[in-house]
Amino acid sequence: MPADLHAPxxxxxxxTLRTRSRARLQRGVSLGDGFSAAIWCNAHDATRYERxxxxxxxxxxxxxxxxxxxxxxxxxxxxxxxxxxxxxxxSSWVVGSEQRFLHLYFEHERLAPLAxxxxxxxxxxxxxxxxxxxxxxxxASPLAAMACLDWNDxxxxxxxxxxAHQVLTRLVQAHAGRPTVWTSRGGLAxxxxxxxxxHIDAHLSSPLTVGELAAQAALSEHHFAHMFRVSFxxxxxxxxxxxxxxxxxxxLCTTDAPLEHVAQACGFAGASHLVNRFRAAHGVPPGRYRxxxxx
Numbered sequence: 001m002p003a004d005l006h007a008p009x010x011x012x013x014x015x016t017l018r019t020r021s022r023a024r025l026q027r028g029v030s031l032g033d034g035f036s037a038a039i040w041c042n043a044h045d046a047t048r049y050e051r052x053x054x055x056x057x058x059x060x061x062x063x064x065x066x067x068x069x070x071x072x073x074x075x076x077x078x079x080x081x082x083x084x085x086x087x088x089x090x091s092s093w094v095v096g097s098e099q100r101f102l103h104l105y106f107e108h109e110r111l112a113p114l115a116x117x118x119x120x121x122x123x124x125x126x127x128x129x130x131x132x133x134x135x136x137x138x139x140a141s142p143l144a145a146m147a148c149l150d151w152n153d154x155x156x157x158x159x160x161x162x163x164a165h166q167v168l169t170r171l172v173q174a175h176a177g178r179p180t181v182w183t184s185r186g187g188l189a190x191x192x193x194x195x196x197x198x199h200i201d202a203h204l205s206s207p208l209t210v211g212e213l214a215a216q217a218a219l220s221e222h223h224f225a226h227m228f229r230v231s232f233x234x235x236x237x238x239x240x241x242x243x244x245x246x247x248x249x250x251x252l253c254t255t256d257a258p259l260e261h262v263a264q265a266c267g268f269a270g271a272s273h274l275v276n277r278f279r280a281a282h283g284v285p286p287g288r289y290r291x292x293x294x295x
Contacts, residue, residue, distance in 0.1 A: 011105045012052035013085065014038055021047045026100075029151040032282050034107045035164040039147060045095040049085060055128055056085040057104045057167065059143040066096025075133050077101075080140050084175060086128040102147045104164060112233025113242060114172040116197060122187050123233035127179040128171060138170045154284060155292035161282070162293070187231035192217055196228070204244055204267045210236050240267075245281055248274060252290040259286060 014036070017023040023042040030036045039061070049056075064077025070092035077083075077099065085091060087108050112123035119126065142163040149156040188196070199216055200208065213236055214224035228236045244266045251262045263274035278286045 011036060011054060013049055013054070013056045013103065013105060016047065016049055016052075017042075021045050022095075023047070027151055029157060029160070031157055031161045031164055033161060033165070034110050035161060036105045037146060037151075037160065037164070038103045038105075039100065040103065041098065041100050042095050043098040046093070047095065048090075048092045050090055051088050052085070053087055054105050054107050055087050056083075057139070057143070057171065058083045058085070059102045059104075059140055059147070061100045061102055061144070061147055063097060063099030064101065067099055068094055069132055070094060072132070077133055080144075081133045081135055082131070082139055082143075083133060084128055084131045084171070086130050089130050091130075102143055104143060104146070104167060106164070106168065109233060110168060111172060111176070113239075114169060115176075116193065116232055118169065118172055119176075120190065120194060122193070122231050124187075124230070125178055126172070126176050128176050131175060136170070136174065138174075139167055142166045154288070155295060158282070158284065158289060158292040186227070188217065188227050193231050197232075200240055200243060204240070204247055205265055206267060208240050208267070241277065244268065245278065248278060248286065249289070252286055253293045262286070 014028070017038075017040060018025065021042065022045040023040045026039040026041060028036070028038040060077045060079050060081050062079055064079065064081065067077040068075055073094075108127075109123075111126055111128070115121050115123045115126040146160045146163045149160050151157055151160065187193070196213060196216060200213070210221050210225060213228070214221045217224050217227070219227065225236060228239070232239050234242070248262055248266045248268075251257055251265065255262075257265075259271040259274060263269070263271050266274065268274040268277065275285050278284075278289065282289060284292075
Protein backbone atom coordinates (compact mmCIF):
# COMPACT_ATOMS: atom_id res chain seq x y z
CA MET A 1 0.00 0.00 0.00
CA PRO A 2 1.50 3.43 -0.91
CA ALA A 3 2.85 5.43 2.02
CA ASP A 4 0.84 8.51 1.06
CA LEU A 5 -2.54 6.82 0.47
CA HIS A 6 -4.16 9.07 3.08
CA ALA A 7 -1.73 11.99 2.70
CA PRO A 8 -3.16 15.37 3.73
CA UNK A 9 -3.88 17.53 0.66
CA UNK A 10 -3.15 21.25 0.28
CA UNK A 11 -1.22 21.64 3.54
CA UNK A 12 1.45 24.29 3.13
CA UNK A 13 4.09 22.82 5.45
CA UNK A 14 3.43 19.33 4.07
CA UNK A 15 3.82 20.59 0.51
CA THR A 16 7.03 22.47 1.38
CA LEU A 17 8.61 19.33 2.78
CA ARG A 18 7.34 17.24 -0.12
CA THR A 19 8.55 19.51 -2.93
CA ARG A 20 11.28 21.82 -1.58
CA SER A 21 13.29 19.70 0.82
CA ARG A 22 15.06 16.38 1.10
CA ALA A 23 12.52 15.10 3.62
CA ARG A 24 11.09 11.64 2.97
CA LEU A 25 7.46 10.95 3.75
CA GLN A 26 6.88 7.77 5.70
CA ARG A 27 3.13 8.12 6.25
CA GLY A 28 0.47 10.77 5.85
CA VAL A 29 -3.19 10.84 6.81
CA SER A 30 -6.27 13.05 6.94
CA LEU A 31 -7.89 12.55 10.35
CA GLY A 32 -11.12 14.52 9.92
CA ASP A 33 -12.30 17.58 11.83
CA GLY A 34 -9.65 19.66 10.03
CA PHE A 35 -6.73 17.60 11.34
CA SER A 36 -4.05 15.83 9.31
CA ALA A 37 -0.72 14.26 10.23
CA ALA A 38 2.47 13.01 8.66
CA ILE A 39 5.65 11.25 9.73
CA TRP A 40 8.86 12.37 8.02
CA CYS A 41 12.54 11.46 7.92
CA ASN A 42 15.16 14.04 6.96
CA ALA A 43 18.90 14.65 7.12
CA HIS A 44 21.47 17.21 5.93
CA ASP A 45 18.92 19.69 4.70
CA ALA A 46 17.80 23.32 4.97
CA THR A 47 14.08 24.13 5.05
CA ARG A 48 12.13 27.38 5.10
CA TYR A 49 8.42 27.76 5.91
CA GLU A 50 6.85 30.97 4.60
CA ARG A 51 3.59 32.07 6.16
CA UNK A 52 1.65 28.78 6.09
CA UNK A 53 -2.12 29.09 6.28
CA UNK A 54 -2.39 26.55 9.11
CA UNK A 55 -0.82 25.63 12.45
CA UNK A 56 1.74 22.84 12.79
CA UNK A 57 2.87 20.96 15.89
CA UNK A 58 5.92 18.72 15.56
CA UNK A 59 7.28 15.98 17.81
CA UNK A 60 10.77 14.57 17.39
CA UNK A 61 10.52 10.78 17.42
CA UNK A 62 14.18 9.99 16.74
CA UNK A 63 17.30 12.13 16.38
CA UNK A 64 17.18 15.89 15.97
CA UNK A 65 20.31 16.52 18.05
CA UNK A 66 21.97 18.56 15.29
CA UNK A 67 18.85 20.36 14.06
CA UNK A 68 18.34 24.05 14.86
CA UNK A 69 16.59 27.19 13.66
CA UNK A 70 18.65 29.65 11.68
CA UNK A 71 19.94 32.27 14.09
CA UNK A 72 19.54 30.05 17.18
CA UNK A 73 22.18 27.31 16.85
CA UNK A 74 22.34 26.75 20.63
CA UNK A 75 18.79 25.35 20.74
CA UNK A 76 18.62 21.82 19.34
CA UNK A 77 16.07 19.09 18.86
CA UNK A 78 15.93 15.73 20.62
CA UNK A 79 13.45 12.85 20.92
CA UNK A 80 10.36 14.00 22.83
CA UNK A 81 10.89 17.70 22.10
CA UNK A 82 8.15 19.75 20.48
CA UNK A 83 7.82 22.75 18.20
CA UNK A 84 4.74 24.89 17.55
CA UNK A 85 4.72 26.71 14.22
CA UNK A 86 1.65 28.98 14.08
CA UNK A 87 -0.13 30.02 10.93
CA UNK A 88 1.48 32.96 9.14
CA UNK A 89 4.88 32.46 10.81
CA UNK A 90 8.22 32.43 8.98
CA SER A 91 11.05 30.11 10.00
CA SER A 92 14.22 28.60 8.58
CA TRP A 93 15.69 25.31 9.80
CA VAL A 94 19.04 23.59 9.44
CA VAL A 95 18.74 19.80 9.59
CA GLY A 96 21.83 17.82 10.56
CA SER A 97 22.02 14.06 11.02
CA GLU A 98 19.11 11.69 10.40
CA GLN A 99 15.92 12.53 12.27
CA ARG A 100 12.34 11.27 12.33
CA PHE A 101 9.44 13.47 13.36
CA LEU A 102 5.66 13.70 13.44
CA HIS A 103 3.72 16.72 12.19
CA LEU A 104 0.13 17.45 13.22
CA TYR A 105 -1.53 20.06 11.00
CA PHE A 106 -4.77 21.92 11.73
CA GLU A 107 -6.58 25.06 10.62
CA HIS A 108 -6.92 28.12 12.84
CA GLU A 109 -10.70 27.63 12.90
CA ARG A 110 -10.19 24.56 15.10
CA LEU A 111 -9.26 26.93 17.95
CA ALA A 112 -12.64 28.68 17.92
CA PRO A 113 -14.78 26.30 20.02
CA LEU A 114 -11.97 25.78 22.53
CA ALA A 115 -11.47 29.51 22.91
CA UNK A 116 -15.14 29.94 23.80
CA UNK A 117 -15.61 26.86 25.97
CA UNK A 118 -12.25 26.48 27.72
CA UNK A 119 -11.07 30.08 28.05
CA UNK A 120 -14.33 32.04 27.80
CA UNK A 121 -12.77 34.20 25.10
CA UNK A 122 -13.57 35.04 21.51
CA UNK A 123 -11.65 33.16 18.81
CA UNK A 124 -10.14 36.40 17.51
CA UNK A 125 -8.58 36.93 20.95
CA UNK A 126 -6.63 33.68 20.68
CA UNK A 127 -3.54 32.55 18.84
CA UNK A 128 -0.87 29.92 19.39
CA UNK A 129 2.55 31.05 20.59
CA UNK A 130 5.50 30.13 18.41
CA UNK A 131 7.72 27.77 20.43
CA UNK A 132 10.82 25.76 19.56
CA UNK A 133 12.29 22.61 21.13
CA UNK A 134 10.22 22.63 24.32
CA UNK A 135 8.93 19.76 26.42
CA UNK A 136 5.35 19.10 27.52
CA UNK A 137 4.37 15.52 28.30
CA UNK A 138 0.65 16.28 27.89
CA UNK A 139 1.30 17.23 24.25
CA ALA A 140 4.08 14.76 23.47
CA SER A 141 2.38 11.65 24.89
CA PRO A 142 -0.74 11.68 22.65
CA LEU A 143 1.39 12.61 19.63
CA ALA A 144 3.71 9.67 20.31
CA ALA A 145 0.68 7.39 20.66
CA MET A 146 -0.65 8.72 17.34
CA ALA A 147 2.64 7.86 15.63
CA CYS A 148 2.31 4.23 16.75
CA LEU A 149 -1.13 3.72 15.19
CA ASP A 150 -1.84 2.04 11.85
CA TRP A 151 -3.34 4.97 9.94
CA ASN A 152 -4.62 2.72 7.17
CA ASP A 153 -7.12 1.26 9.66
CA UNK A 154 -10.32 3.28 10.06
CA UNK A 155 -10.59 2.56 13.78
CA UNK A 156 -6.99 3.69 14.30
CA UNK A 157 -7.74 6.93 12.45
CA UNK A 158 -10.68 7.56 14.78
CA UNK A 159 -8.35 7.01 17.73
CA UNK A 160 -5.82 9.38 16.17
CA UNK A 161 -8.57 11.97 15.71
CA UNK A 162 -9.38 11.77 19.42
CA UNK A 163 -5.68 12.17 20.26
CA ALA A 164 -5.49 15.23 17.98
CA HIS A 165 -8.36 16.84 19.88
CA GLN A 166 -6.53 16.05 23.13
CA VAL A 167 -3.37 17.74 21.84
CA LEU A 168 -5.25 20.82 20.70
CA THR A 169 -7.02 21.17 24.05
CA ARG A 170 -3.67 21.14 25.87
CA LEU A 171 -2.15 23.63 23.42
CA VAL A 172 -5.01 26.06 23.93
CA GLN A 173 -4.87 25.72 27.71
CA ALA A 174 -1.10 26.03 28.07
CA HIS A 175 0.46 27.54 24.96
CA ALA A 176 -2.00 30.09 23.55
CA GLY A 177 -2.49 33.81 24.11
CA ARG A 178 -3.67 36.99 22.48
CA PRO A 179 -2.45 37.77 18.96
CA THR A 180 -0.07 40.68 18.46
CA VAL A 181 -2.83 42.83 16.92
CA TRP A 182 -6.30 42.49 18.38
CA THR A 183 -9.41 44.65 18.61
CA SER A 184 -12.50 43.94 20.70
CA ARG A 185 -15.03 45.70 18.47
CA GLY A 186 -17.97 44.01 16.83
CA GLY A 187 -18.74 40.96 18.96
CA LEU A 188 -21.14 39.94 21.69
CA ALA A 189 -20.49 41.01 25.27
CA UNK A 190 -18.70 38.26 27.27
CA UNK A 191 -21.66 37.75 29.63
CA UNK A 192 -24.06 37.38 26.68
CA UNK A 193 -21.68 35.02 24.91
CA UNK A 194 -21.56 32.80 28.00
CA UNK A 195 -25.34 32.91 28.39
CA UNK A 196 -25.88 31.90 24.76
CA UNK A 197 -23.40 29.01 25.00
CA UNK A 198 -25.11 27.75 28.15
CA HIS A 199 -28.57 28.14 26.58
CA ILE A 200 -27.55 26.14 23.52
CA ASP A 201 -26.03 23.34 25.60
CA ALA A 202 -29.11 23.20 27.82
CA HIS A 203 -31.49 22.97 24.84
CA LEU A 204 -29.61 20.78 22.37
CA SER A 205 -32.45 18.26 22.36
CA SER A 206 -34.84 21.00 21.19
CA PRO A 207 -35.20 22.41 17.65
CA LEU A 208 -33.11 25.55 18.20
CA THR A 209 -33.52 28.38 15.68
CA VAL A 210 -31.59 31.55 14.89
CA GLY A 211 -34.73 33.51 15.72
CA GLU A 212 -34.89 32.01 19.21
CA LEU A 213 -31.20 32.70 19.85
CA ALA A 214 -31.46 36.23 18.49
CA ALA A 215 -34.36 36.86 20.87
CA GLN A 216 -32.15 35.73 23.75
CA ALA A 217 -29.70 38.46 22.74
CA ALA A 218 -32.40 41.06 21.96
CA LEU A 219 -30.98 41.52 18.45
CA SER A 220 -32.34 41.25 14.93
CA GLU A 221 -31.62 37.90 13.29
CA HIS A 222 -29.28 39.46 10.73
CA HIS A 223 -27.31 41.46 13.30
CA PHE A 224 -27.23 38.51 15.69
CA ALA A 225 -25.89 36.12 13.03
CA HIS A 226 -23.01 38.51 12.28
CA MET A 227 -22.20 39.14 15.95
CA PHE A 228 -22.39 35.42 16.73
CA ARG A 229 -19.94 34.54 13.97
CA VAL A 230 -17.47 37.14 15.27
CA SER A 231 -17.70 35.89 18.85
CA PHE A 232 -17.94 32.13 18.25
CA UNK A 233 -15.87 31.79 15.08
CA UNK A 234 -18.70 30.18 13.09
CA UNK A 235 -22.36 30.64 12.16
CA UNK A 236 -25.05 29.79 14.76
CA UNK A 237 -26.26 26.68 12.92
CA UNK A 238 -22.69 25.39 12.60
CA UNK A 239 -22.05 25.87 16.32
CA UNK A 240 -25.27 24.08 17.25
CA UNK A 241 -24.45 21.14 14.94
CA UNK A 242 -20.95 20.90 16.35
CA UNK A 243 -22.22 20.82 19.92
CA UNK A 244 -24.80 18.16 18.99
CA UNK A 245 -22.11 16.01 17.41
CA UNK A 246 -19.86 16.44 20.44
CA UNK A 247 -22.66 15.33 22.74
CA UNK A 248 -23.34 12.37 20.46
CA UNK A 249 -19.67 11.35 20.54
CA UNK A 250 -19.67 11.56 24.33
CA UNK A 251 -22.81 9.45 24.65
CA LEU A 252 -21.49 6.87 22.19
CA CYS A 253 -18.29 6.52 24.22
CA THR A 254 -19.84 6.46 27.69
CA THR A 255 -23.28 4.84 27.33
CA ASP A 256 -24.93 1.87 25.65
CA ALA A 257 -27.96 3.95 24.68
CA PRO A 258 -29.51 2.96 21.34
CA LEU A 259 -28.96 5.34 18.42
CA GLU A 260 -32.56 6.56 18.49
CA HIS A 261 -32.10 7.66 22.10
CA VAL A 262 -28.77 9.33 21.32
CA ALA A 263 -30.34 11.15 18.39
CA GLN A 264 -33.23 12.41 20.53
CA ALA A 265 -30.93 13.58 23.34
CA CYS A 266 -28.74 15.47 20.89
CA GLY A 267 -31.50 17.16 18.89
CA PHE A 268 -31.38 15.13 15.68
CA ALA A 269 -34.60 14.27 13.91
CA GLY A 270 -34.00 10.55 14.30
CA ALA A 271 -31.38 7.81 14.12
CA SER A 272 -31.01 8.13 10.34
CA HIS A 273 -30.46 11.89 10.65
CA LEU A 274 -27.79 11.26 13.29
CA VAL A 275 -26.13 8.62 11.12
CA ASN A 276 -26.03 10.93 8.07
CA ARG A 277 -24.66 13.90 9.99
CA PHE A 278 -22.16 11.81 11.92
CA ARG A 279 -20.88 10.04 8.82
CA ALA A 280 -20.48 13.38 7.00
CA ALA A 281 -18.46 14.81 9.91
CA HIS A 282 -16.35 11.78 10.87
CA GLY A 283 -16.32 9.48 7.87
CA VAL A 284 -17.91 6.54 9.72
CA PRO A 285 -21.37 5.82 11.13
CA PRO A 286 -21.89 6.28 14.89
CA GLY A 287 -22.03 2.52 15.52
CA ARG A 288 -18.58 2.03 14.03
CA TYR A 289 -17.30 5.01 16.03
CA ARG A 290 -18.64 3.49 19.27
CA UNK A 291 -16.92 0.18 18.54
CA UNK A 292 -13.61 1.88 17.76
CA UNK A 293 -13.64 4.04 20.90
CA UNK A 294 -14.62 1.13 23.13
CA UNK A 295 -11.82 -0.96 21.64
